[in-house]
Structure formats: structure tokens, C-alpha cells
Amino acid sequence: MAEKRKFTIPIGPQHPALKEPESFSVALKGEKILGVEIKLGYNHRGLEKACESRTFIQDIYLIERICGICSHSHSTCFIQAVEEIAGLQIPARANYIRTLVGELERVHSHLLWLGVAGHEIGFDTLLMYSWRDREVVMDVLAELTGNRVNYGINTIGGVRRDISEEQIKETAKAIDILEERTKYYVEVAQQETTIIKRLSGVGVLKHDDALRLGAVGPTARASNIARDIRKDDPYAAYAELDFKVITDNHEDIYGRTVVRLLELMESYKIIRQVLEKLPAGDICVKAPRKIPAGEALSRYEAPRGEDMHYVKANGTEKPDRVKVRAPTLANVQSVKTMLQDRNLADMPIVIAAIDPCFSCTDRMTQVTDLADNSRQVWDWEKLRSHGIEWYRQRGVDFTALNNKLKQRL
Amino acid sequence: MINPGKMLKEVLCSLFRKPVTVLYPHVKMEMPVGFRGAIKFSPDKCSGCKLCMRDCPTNAITINKVGEKQFECEIDLGKCIYCGQCVDSCFKKALEVTRDMELAQAGKNKGKLKVTHR
Numbered sequence: 013m014a015e016k017r018k019f020t021i022p023i024g025p026q027h028p029a030l031k032e033p034e035s036f037s038v039a040l041k042g043e044k045i046l047g048v049e050i051k052l053g054y055n056h057r058g059l060e061k062a063c064e065s066r067t068f069i070q071d072i073y074l075i076e077r078i079c080g081i082c083s084h085s086h087s088t089c090f091i092q093a094v095e096e097i098a099g100l101q102i103p104a105r106a107n108y109i110r111t112l113v114g115e116l117e118r119v120h121s122h123l124l125w126l127g128v129a130g131h132e133i134g135f136d137t138l139l140m141y142s143w144r145d146r147e148v149v150m151d152v153l154a155e156l157t158g159n160r161v162n163y164g165i166n167t168i169g170g171v172r173r174d175i176s177e178e179q180i181k182e183t184a185k186a187i188d189i190l191e192e193r194t195k196y197y198v199e200v201a202q203q204e205t206t207i208i209k210r211l212s213g214v215g216v217l218k219h220d221d222a223l224r225l226g227a228v229g230p231t232a233r234a235s236n237i238a239r240d241i242r243k244d245d246p247y248a249a250y251a252e253l254d255f256k257v258i259t260d261n262h263e264d265i266y267g268r269t270v271v272r273l274l275e276l277m278e279s280y281k282i283i284r285q286v287l288e289k290l291p292a293g294d295i296c297v298k299a300p301r302k303i304p305a306g307e308a309l310s311r312y313e314a315p316r317g318e319d320m321h322y323v324k325a326n327g328t329e330k331p332d333r334v335k336v337r338a339p340t341l342a343n344v345q346s347v348k349t350m351l352q353d354r355n356l357a358d359m360p361i362v363i364a365a366i367d368p369c370f371s372c373t374d375r376m377t378q379v380t381d382l383a384d385n386s387r388q389v390w391d392w393e394k395l396r397s398h399g400i401e402w403y404r405q406r407g408v409d410f411t412a413l414n415n416k417l418k419q420r421l
Numbered sequence: 422m423i424n425p426g427k428m429l430k431e432v433l434c435s436l437f438r439k440p441v442t443v444l445y446p447h448v449k450m451e452m453p454v455g456f457r458g459a460i461k462f463s464p465d466k467c468s469g470c471k472l473c474m475r476d477c478p479t480n481a482i483t484i485n486k487v488g489e490k491q492f493e494c495e496i497d498l499g500k501c502i503y504c505g506q507c508v509d510s511c512f513k514k515a516l517e518v519t520r521d522m523e524l525a526q527a528g529k530n531k532g533k534l535k536v537t538h539r
Contacts, residue, residue, distance in 0.1 A: 070478040073504045137428050144441050151453070158457040158518070164504045172509060173455065196431075203424040421529055
């Protein structure tokens, strides 16, 4: 009888608990999770290949669209690599502006995560209020860069927009409001029973496991690993700024919540210093269109953890190879350990707690034939024809509708 | 200290506050001054160097020669990602960003903005 009660259920690719398509195959015994198999690849967009057929300038905007939330992280990471290959020394003011936008992005990302985490544990009040407060930082970003997301502030050799005295004052005012609100959320996290009881002891990732699995960002820091690229390998203006690396020894989702909230307070500290110290001078140096041959690896502390870009140039206007390792790829394996022997009901919040961004992570789609266990990689054309055929077999045919649409347009 | 209903006060206070949301489109929304919206083309400044076409990440902009030192510009609003790179690339300042963001069109072909030299 006991053997019969074991079963496997698929969570995803399309599932209400997941914000993006990704497949988790969960082996269950009653409510208890025996094992999880993670299948990546449902959001593959071919971005790395697309980079190779565009110029470096065009790539900035493509790379920025890897992720909607940490767009500045990806574009800065890419540009740092390109600038290193080209041997460009970027002005101090540009470095400070990059840091400022990077930290504002961290603020909006962490507030967004707080809301999502609240939603996943059924605490929607927290979602509504934290997202309302997030609008303050979104407005600041729109004011400084010209857009709410995909800021487009970076260019090879510096930044595209300068910051005026008035904007500095406005940003400082917004930071005061945000700091007050964040203090309140820290209090909520430390006192509210709903949060403490639901998140304590859930999604446990021990210190040794986190090291072994190579966790990054707040996931690692909540397991008491002081790993932060801003401190370990300072880029932009971080070497000149004073801030702490927040760690926590809870080793669970509650710890990750506390780490993110306290990191917000550190971000406000960094932003204030940047606004005060902002050096005068140019914001951009002239960059060549053809980047000399060479390769570089660049690291950046995105809100979700360490982001890594590898760029290889061959002396033309277009890169030879671009490789992106998004933070979620480093963290996704730890989900397996976190869910081992836990209840199925913990799954949504455990996945949400690493702040996953699956579309940033996916690099290829691999198809396994269950009959002979053979594996093959499908290209775009094959996927498309497979999709059309799959629906046609089930009586859904869009050919007539397609023809009708073509006639009308 | 454990305090159930820590957010209760906040929730009750909100009962007497005005909503944060705005009834768009009944209430007009203004974008900030530096917002990157639709691209404006000034035909008399264009020299036809086509640097904007070369740098556009989505090939949304097209410059055509229509006469002696006369150029027309066509921007596909469906392709444009409003990054403003064409504005940065233009040496003659023939292109500029506007705050116009209400660009939805009914129909694929209506989404093309064409500015011709008059």
C-alpha cells in the first residue's frame, strides 16, 4: 500500500503559482515531497546568438531586455566587459550615475519581491502596500533615465544622461519617504505573526549546502555567506562608498526576507552617499565603433545575485560571442535541496524566495524522446511546425483564420 | 515581540485616504520631462547620413531620399522600442524624443509614422 501512494505531479510549465513558464516534476508521498526535477528551457529566446548578429551599440538595448527587473544590471555587466576589451577609462561621474541607477533598481526589485512573497503566502495586504510604495522609486527612475524599466542609461564609454541639481534634490526627497516606509516593513517582518510563522523553518538551505550548490545573492547571504560582488570585486563607484554586506543566520525564507529588507536600508545609504559625492565632469568618453579583438569576463551584483557576462570581440563592430550567466541559474539548483522532505504547499513560496527569473536563465530547449531516451536540441522552425501540428491533431486549425487575416490586412 | 495584525492600523488608515490609483484615461497622465516617447523628425535638418538606421536595434527607422537634399523618415511604431539611440546618433539633431506615449493604433499598417519634406 505504501508503495502505491507515491506519485509524481507536474508543476508547470503553465501553473498559477509560477509567474513564468518552467517545469517542476515533483515526486510526492502524500503531502511530502520526495524529490524535485527541474526542467529549464521553456523561455528560451536565443538572445546570445542574436547578440552576435548585431553591433555593440544595438546589443546594449538587446542585453537590457534579458530581464525586465534587473535590466540595468545586465546592460552594465555587458558594457563593463566591452569597455575592458576596448581599454576605455570611463569618467568618475558616469560611474557614480551607474551606481545610483543600479541601487535604485535594487530598491525597486526588493520591494517587488516583498510584494510577491506576501502574495505567495496569502498576505495580499503586504503586496498592495509594498507595490504602492514601489511606485515612488519607479517615478524617480522614470524622471532620471526616461523610462520606468529598461532605463537605457548606459552607453559604451559612460552614461547617456546627466543628473541635474534639481533631480538630486527630488531623489533625496523620495529616498526619505522610502526609508521611512522600509523601516515600517522591517518592523512588520519582525513582529507580524503571519510572516514569522509562515516563513520560519521553510525552505531551509544550510550554510554548507549553500556553499556546495554555489548559491548567490540574498539566497546565499541568508545562509550566512558574506558574498557580495560589490565588496569582493568592486566595480563602478562601490570601492569609494561605505556600506555593509548584510548576512543572516536564519538559513530559511524568513532570513531571506530580513536580508532583502535590510539590504534596502543599505541601498538608501549608498544612494545618499552617491548624491552627496557625485563628482563633476564629463559623463561619457568617445568609444570606437569597432571594438579591438579580445575577451573579458565581467561580474555584477544584481538584486538577485551575481550576474556574469563573457564577451569576445574580434575587431569588428559585432561581438564574436556573448555568454550570460544570470543569477537564477546559480540559485535554481538550491530549490531542490530546500524542498526535500517538505510539504507541497511550501513549493510556491520556496521557488519565489530565490526571486527567480527564468527567462533570463534559459539558454536552450532540449527535447527528450521518452521511447528511446534520445535527446535533441530543436531549432525555431522545428518548434513552430511541431506546435502547429500538435494543435491540428487536436482539432485546432488556424489556417483558415490566418488566410482571412491576411486578406484583411 | 510578536504582534498579530501589525498592518491593521495601516489598513484602517487607508479607509479614509484617497485612492493612489488614477482613473486613466479619464484623468490625463503626464510623463516626466525626460521621458522617451515617440520620436520627432525635422526634415529640414536631416543630411541623410543614415547613422540612425545603422544604430537602431530593431530596424524601426528608415530614411529615404525624396529629392535633392530632401529626406523622408518612416518610423514603425510597432518595432520601435523607444530607446532613443537614433537621437543620440544623429549629428544634425534632426531627431528628438517627445513625451507622447499614447501611440496605440487599430491596425498593423497604421502604426507607421511618416514625415516627409514639404
